Amino acid sequence: MSADPQHAPQASAGRAPDVFKPGGWVPMRQYPEIDEVDFVIVGTGAGGGTLACKLAEAGFSVVAMDAGPYWRPLEDFASDETHQQKLYWTDERIVDGDTPLKMGSNNSGKAVGGSTVHFAMVSLRFRPDHFQTRTKLGYGADWPIGWQEMWRYYDEVEEMLKIAGPVRYPWGPKRGRYPYRAHPLNAAAEYLARGAEALGIDWTETPIATLSAPRGKAHPCVYRGFCVTGCSTNAKQSVLVTWLPRAIEAGAEIRDLAMVGRVETRNGRATGVHYHRNGEWRFQKAKNVVVAGYAIETPRLLLNSANDEFPDGLANSSGLVGKNLMAQLNQAAWGQVEDEVRSYKGPPSLAISEHWNYEDSGKDYFGGWSYMSQGPLPIIWAKSLAGGRSLWGQDLIDEMNRNNHSVGLKMVGETLPDERNRVTLADETDQYGLRIPRITFAFRDNEKAMIKHAVDFMDQSLEATGATERWKEMNDTCHLNGTARMGDNPTTSVVNADCRSWDIPNLWICDGSVFPTVGGVNPSLTIQAVACRTGDRIREMAARGEL
Amino acid sequence: MVDRFPHYDVLAKRDTPSWNPQTRKVIGDRLATEEPEVLTPGQRATLRAVVDRIVPQPEQRPATNATALVLHKIMTNESDGFRHHELPQVREAWERGLDAIDAEAQERLGHPFAILDGDKADEILRAIEQGDVQAAAWASLPAMLFWSWRLIPDIVSAYYAHPSAWSAMGFGGPAAPRGYVRLQANRRDPWEAAERDDGRVISAEERNIHVG
Known part of the structure; x- marks a missing residue:
C-alpha cells in the first residue's frame, strides 16, 4: 500500500499512479510553475479530465489540477458505503431556500476523475429537441450547439467509454449499436420492463459505462452493486481510468490534492491560478485557464476570484455566474413483491424508460424525465425509509429486513432554469481560507407538476407488476447543472458555444455548469461530449491564430 | 420477530473472495x-x-x-x-x-x-x-x-x-472482487443469504452456514 493519497500528493517526481496496478506508477511529464503552460485546467472530472486529454493530444502543454486525491481503485476502494464517502466533496457548504439541497454524495466528487469515480454510469444522450427548448418547446433556453453536432460527439464518447447498451435504442433519431453488448437485466430491472410492457410504453437496457467484456487491463463488471461508492474492480469507465491515462500518455500533468483558490487576471486576461498544495499557496502561470469544477465549485471560484478589474467575479458581466442552478429531480416510487429481488446485485439502474423525455402530450408542465430501476445500498435505503416514510424504531428495522423484496423506480427529471436558484458566497471560510458556497434552491410549480406526474406514473408501473404496499419518495434530487450557462449572447450567457467566456478571452469553462437546460437524462455523457467538442474547437482556433 | 435469515452472517465471508484487503481493514x-x-x-x-x-x-x-x-x-x-x-x-x-x-x-x-x-x-x-x-x-x-x-x-x-x-437484512455485504453471478429474481448465489421458508429442499439454516 502506498502513502495515503488523501494526505500526500501522489502525482509528482515525474510519475502518476497506475490506476490499473496496485502500487504501480506510470511516467508523467511535469511542467515548472514559471513556465507559462498552454492550459491549466481546474478540475479533472467529466469536463476537465476529458478536455485535458483532448488538448494534450492536440499538442498543447496541459496541467490539470484536482482538489481531491489520486486513487488506485484496485487497492484503495473498499466495498463499504461509509468508508467510500471519501470520494465525495464533503467540505462545508451552506444550503437554504424552500428546497435546500443535500450535497456531498450523489451530486459531487472530490477525487481525480471527479464524480465519475462514483457515478451510477448511466450514459444517455439528450433528446435532440432538448437542445432547443425555447424555440421548439417554448420553455428554458436554447443551446448554441445543434443536436447533429452533439450526436457526433456522443458517438466519440460512447466509443471511448465502451458503453454497454442495446442494439436498437427505442427513442430519438437512429443511432448506431452501442460499442459493447448490454448487461443482463437484474430482477429489479425486470420489474421496470414488465411494468412498461403492461402500460404499453417502450423500455430498454440502460446504456451504461461499465464493461460487459474485457478491455485492456480492465475486467468486465462483476455485478457487485457498490457502483455509487466507487468501483474497486475498474469495470466502471470513469474519467480516472479512461481519459486521464490517455491524457498523461499524451503529455498532460495531473496535480492531485491541488485546490485552486483564485484565478489571476491582468489587463483583462487570465494569467494563471493560485493553488494550495503541500501546505502552501503556489502559482501556476498559464496562457489559458479552464475552470471545470462543476456547478458549485465553478461559480464559487469565479466569484472568489473577484478583483479590481472584475469586482463582481470573473466572466460575470452578464451577472449570471452562479445563477440558474438546476438540480435534477430524483423522486421515486417503491413497493413490495413476492419475488426475492435482491436489488443490491448489479449496477443499480440496468433498465430505463425515456418515454416521457420524448412524449410531450398529456403533460401539464414543461420538460422531460426518464426513470430507471433501482438498487439502494443499506444506508441509502435506511435514510429513504426514515426520511420518506418517517419510519424509526422497530418499524424501521422490520421494513429494512424486507429489503430483498423491495422494488423501486426513480426519475431523473428536468428542472427549469431559474435565476433564483443559485450559488453565492457565504461569509464563512473553509480550511483553505476561501469563502464557502451558499446554495439556494427551491422547486417551483413546474417541478412540482412534473414530480406528481412522474411518481404517479412510476407507481402505476409498479402496480401493474403486482407490487403492493407502494409508497412515494418525494424529496430527492441528483445531478447539478447550470450556474455558468453557454449561449449566443454575452448579456444572457457566461460562455459561448466553445465554452469560452465572453469577458475574458483566455478563460474557459468546461463542465455541467455551462448547460442552459438539463433535459431528463443524467448529464455525464453530455458533459464529456461538450468537452470533446471544446477540445476540437480550441485546436481549430489555435491553428487559425484565434486563441 | 422471527429472524428471516437464520444463521446468516455477513462476517463469515470475511476471508473469501467477497472481501478485498481494504474492506477487511475498514x-x-x-x-x-x-x-x-x-x-x-x-x-x-x-x-x-x-x-x-x-x-x-x-x-x-x-x-x-x-x-x-x-x-x-x-x-x-x-x-x-x-x-x-x-x-x-x-x-x-x-x-x-x-x-x-x-x-x-x-x-x-x-x-x-x-x-x-x-x-x-x-x-x-x-x-x-x-x-x-x-x-x-x-x-x-x-x-x-x-x-x-x-x-x-x-x-x-x-x-x-x-x-x-446487514446480516439481519439478508444483504450480501461486501462483494469485491467476487461480485455476483445470478441476477434474476429468486436466484441466489451460494455466498448469499437464504431466506426462511423459501420453499427449497435444503433449509435456509443449512445454506446460510455455508456462505463463507
Whole structure:
C-alpha cells in the first residue's frame, strides 16, 4: 500500500499512479510553475479530465489540477458505503431556500476523475429537441450547439467509454449499436420492463459505462452493486481510468490534492491560478485557464476570484455566474413483491424508460424525465425509509429486513432554469481560507407538476407488476447543472458555444455548469461530449491564430 | 420477530473472495470502534437512549456499536458536505440537541431522558419529530430540522454501517472482487443469504452456514 493519497500528493517526481496496478506508477511529464503552460485546467472530472486529454493530444502543454486525491481503485476502494464517502466533496457548504439541497454524495466528487469515480454510469444522450427548448418547446433556453453536432460527439464518447447498451435504442433519431453488448437485466430491472410492457410504453437496457467484456487491463463488471461508492474492480469507465491515462500518455500533468483558490487576471486576461498544495499557496502561470469544477465549485471560484478589474467575479458581466442552478429531480416510487429481488446485485439502474423525455402530450408542465430501476445500498435505503416514510424504531428495522423484496423506480427529471436558484458566497471560510458556497434552491410549480406526474406514473408501473404496499419518495434530487450557462449572447450567457467566456478571452469553462437546460437524462455523457467538442474547437482556433 | 435469515452472517465471508484487503481493514476498524470520550457523560447517556429507540438492536445477533460510531462522528465534527442554514455544525448541533432532548423529558415528565421507559421515550421523540416541543432549549435549534437533518441520518447511517444489521437484512455485504453471478429474481448465489421458508429442499439454516 502506498502513502495515503488523501494526505500526500501522489502525482509528482515525474510519475502518476497506475490506476490499473496496485502500487504501480506510470511516467508523467511535469511542467515548472514559471513556465507559462498552454492550459491549466481546474478540475479533472467529466469536463476537465476529458478536455485535458483532448488538448494534450492536440499538442498543447496541459496541467490539470484536482482538489481531491489520486486513487488506485484496485487497492484503495473498499466495498463499504461509509468508508467510500471519501470520494465525495464533503467540505462545508451552506444550503437554504424552500428546497435546500443535500450535497456531498450523489451530486459531487472530490477525487481525480471527479464524480465519475462514483457515478451510477448511466450514459444517455439528450433528446435532440432538448437542445432547443425555447424555440421548439417554448420553455428554458436554447443551446448554441445543434443536436447533429452533439450526436457526433456522443458517438466519440460512447466509443471511448465502451458503453454497454442495446442494439436498437427505442427513442430519438437512429443511432448506431452501442460499442459493447448490454448487461443482463437484474430482477429489479425486470420489474421496470414488465411494468412498461403492461402500460404499453417502450423500455430498454440502460446504456451504461461499465464493461460487459474485457478491455485492456480492465475486467468486465462483476455485478457487485457498490457502483455509487466507487468501483474497486475498474469495470466502471470513469474519467480516472479512461481519459486521464490517455491524457498523461499524451503529455498532460495531473496535480492531485491541488485546490485552486483564485484565478489571476491582468489587463483583462487570465494569467494563471493560485493553488494550495503541500501546505502552501503556489502559482501556476498559464496562457489559458479552464475552470471545470462543476456547478458549485465553478461559480464559487469565479466569484472568489473577484478583483479590481472584475469586482463582481470573473466572466460575470452578464451577472449570471452562479445563477440558474438546476438540480435534477430524483423522486421515486417503491413497493413490495413476492419475488426475492435482491436489488443490491448489479449496477443499480440496468433498465430505463425515456418515454416521457420524448412524449410531450398529456403533460401539464414543461420538460422531460426518464426513470430507471433501482438498487439502494443499506444506508441509502435506511435514510429513504426514515426520511420518506418517517419510519424509526422497530418499524424501521422490520421494513429494512424486507429489503430483498423491495422494488423501486426513480426519475431523473428536468428542472427549469431559474435565476433564483443559485450559488453565492457565504461569509464563512473553509480550511483553505476561501469563502464557502451558499446554495439556494427551491422547486417551483413546474417541478412540482412534473414530480406528481412522474411518481404517479412510476407507481402505476409498479402496480401493474403486482407490487403492493407502494409508497412515494418525494424529496430527492441528483445531478447539478447550470450556474455558468453557454449561449449566443454575452448579456444572457457566461460562455459561448466553445465554452469560452465572453469577458475574458483566455478563460474557459468546461463542465455541467455551462448547460442552459438539463433535459431528463443524467448529464455525464453530455458533459464529456461538450468537452470533446471544446477540445476540437480550441485546436481549430489555435491553428487559425484565434486563441 | 422471527429472524428471516437464520444463521446468516455477513462476517463469515470475511476471508473469501467477497472481501478485498481494504474492506477487511475498514470493517475491522469499525467493529473495534469504542465510545470516545466526547460530550458530557449525561449527553452520552442521552444519546445511547436515543439510539436504542431509533434503531433497536437486532435480536439474536451481536449488537451494533451505533452509539460509538455516532460519537466518533461528533468527535471529528466531520461535515457531510452541506449544512442547513438554520443548523450549527455537527458537534454543536448534537450538543444542543441532546441537551434539548433531555430538557424536553424533564419538562414533560420530570425525569432525564436516559431513564425513561420505551413508551415514554418514544413519546418525547415523536414530539421532537413533529416539532411539538416545549423546552426553551429548542429556541436555538429548530427541533424538526435537527431531527430530519442530523439525528435520523446520523443514527441510521451508523447502525446500517454494521455487519449485524446487514446480516439481519439478508444483504450480501461486501462483494469485491467476487461480485455476483445470478441476477434474476429468486436466484441466489451460494455466498448469499437464504431466506426462511423459501420453499427449497435444503433449509435456509443449512445454506446460510455455508456462505463463507
